[in-house]
Amino acid sequence: MNGQLLAVDKLSVGFRAGAPAAPALDDVSFSVARGETLAVVGESGSGKTSLALALLRLLPADAWWQGQALWDGRDLLRMKERDLRQVRGGKIGIVFQDPMSALNPFLRIGTQMMEVTRRHLGYRKREALEHAASMLAKAGIPDARERLSAYPREFSGGMRQRILLAMALSANPALLIADEVTSAVDGTTQARIVDLLGEWQAETGGAILLITHDLAVAARLAGRVMVLCGGRVMEIAPIDDLMRDPGCAYTRVLLRAAAGAFEPRRGKGHAKRPLPAGCPFAGRCPEVEARCFDRTPPLRPIGESHSARCWVE
């Protein structure tokens, strides 16, 4: 795990309100190297957002977590709050799914954007505003300068998402966590945002943890993919290997769905009851066998850098 930007080891996350045997995340391990893009793919309820929140300790008060998340040698999950604040926004940027509520409606966007660089890069007010204007321009907001004094309500959802992205990237973080950033916007904006991410990566060499349920989006940007279901890692592999030779029945279903062949049967969201023993996907899997219900398949390597969790070959 050396040389990795972020190394997550056996991360489990749960909520006190939920059943203890059905955590939102169960023993998830992965790593992200400098400059690479790891896509985290799964349906809603698979634990993807909990992962994003957990890494920066932004989970709600009734959540618990276990495991390790090493960043630059230090454990994000155990750092002092004061040190973690240096990381948040400064070294790791994060953008969430819903752009409509993520900006403070009472403050101008210039003010909100300025905060990042003033805090992490020590910019003074004028520099910070200049920088904000240039970030907005790069994000494709026309008349960036003037728009700095506008309020969030003057922007559409798609534009707000771009503002949020620009804001998260302002202090030049080494990693961007993008949680479903394309889900709440329309097709053209989606494409534009994906382009933005690509451009940013090319320009700064930053890494991206791209959380999405859309394999097509993952395909455009990701080098590696991790598939989650029911809070467990089902498969993790370089994108080409995954698409060519998926090792897990769940992945196969997702691929077929992405190709438009069908919609996977809707699963239950967050598990409120303990998951029955066995594969989390067993109830809906078209290739299911009897043993899928009895025992959870272990995560086993099936190729170079390619692990999968499935009984079915």
Added chain:
Amino acid sequence: MKRYVALVARSLALLAVITVTNFFLIHLVPGGPLEVISRARVESGAAPLSDAERAMFRRYYGLDQPLPAQLLAYAGQLLHGDLGYSTFFRRPSSEIIAEYCKRTSLLVAAGVLVAVCTGLPLGIVSAARRGSLLDSVLLAVEMTLHAAPPFLLAMAALIVFAVKLQWFPLAGSEAIMDAKSAGFAGMLRHLALPALSLGAWESSTVYYLARNAMVDILGEDYIRTARAKGLGNHEILIRHALPALLPMLLARFAVLFGTAIGGAFFAEQVFSYPGLGQLSLTAFQNYDYLLLRGIFLVLAASILTAYLVADLWLIRFDARAGERA
């Protein structure tokens, strides 16, 4: 723009309704004001109303004219700032009311100030530290303050500070009447206890409003964004949460004002503070219905104004927040 006009129109309509109701309230008095006064006079041993006095009262109450004419006459009076004539004080009501109104305004203002200065920060702290021991303690204290009937708090303050400790004067009547001679310090001494008791009681309302509003705000997505940017707790509270909280509270200010007026009645009674509350009780005891009518109008109009201001503010605040109502 349209909303402003609608709001002002509605307030004017309400004012009209209040005025008309106020006018008719005199007739609510069981038996009619003339009878009541007459009876009271007899009970106290004085002679019953003579014919001349009856005629005089009839004229004052306007009972010798058809109703619509009375109403119009009353409206006309009001527009001239004439609130009627006080039979007890034998002076125009407006004069007396103005005098006493000043003192009540002072009391209410001081009380609300105390309430906000204590309730607001405590409410914010409670919300920020929700679930902690501090929060529970504050909640318990404020709940007790809130649960006590308003005059009990005032009475307790009176007993502790005025009777036992003798820090403050017992009754304010004469001294504050010549407030000028007593000077500013003297006035403060008389104002202190009533204002503090009123404020303590009101502070629980402010505390509750602030705490709940703050808890809601702190749960919002944009606060999460602020945390994700690496901002510290103080920064988030002051720069992100407060700008969201203050408009919300200002919009509720009218409620504060309304309840403060109710509380002021009690504070004035306990401390014999010569304000509108005491004036209305004096009028009540002496069957001075004309004076009462004037006081009622003044109080109702000021509450209405407070709500108008709060609503106007709400419209502006709505516009700022856009789709967030």
Added chain:
Amino acid sequence: MMRRSPQIAGIALVLAIAAATLFAPSDPARGLPFQPPGMGHPLGTDDVGHDVLAEVQRGGRVSLMVALAVSLSTVVLGSVIGGLAGIVRRLDAPLMAMVDFLLVIPRLPLVILVSLYLRPGVANAILLLSLLGWPSVARTIRPLVRSVARAEFVQAARSWGAGPLYLLRRHILPQCRGVLLAQCIVEARYGVMAEAGLGFLGLEEPTTKSWGMMMAYAFGHPATFVSDAWTWTVVPPALALVSLTLGLGLIGLGLESRFDPRLGQSDASRPWNPFEEDPA
């Protein structure tokens, strides 16, 4: 058991006060005015020589009666109107508009102002308080009624032609028992406080001997604070009042959290709300 102790304490307190009022002597002994507590007068005598203890007991009757009457009438009125708004679609908007309008008016100042004219006895005071109290009950009960109205058994009853009032009475409101009970307690408490307030201001009929009036008389007498007399003329009714409101409040504590009308919200997300009632 721990969770229930506030309610139990509250009920005990209220019952104790009720019991005390039952044993009030009908013809209290009269003695010299301002006697300190001692033989024959466990709590001393007031400014006209009445036995304070007996007066407190009789005052309790007034308060309890007000509590009962105000809570029942307010809740009945509020649940009928709120219920109608919840069931009859056409009545919803106008009724709720009226409710919202009335809710805006601060209750206590209005009661005081109207009392200045009306000189209410206890009965009128109850009427007044109820007339101003039902809007908040209506507002609370309406969403509950709406959700219950969607239940199957209600639809079934509707289909054979049951009218809205029948539906409310037989099917819907019984389901809302918990919330209605909580509202009753809240209103009872408010009624006690408001009545005491009116009495204290001297706005009640002089023949009513309520705790508020007792304190008003004590306050009005110049000797009360000059001597130690206030310890037995002012403190006992004050304590009685605090006990009753505290008792009712404790009962209300548990009820509110158990029968939260905003169904479906978890404890973690909703702030605990001891101030659900009118501030004034």
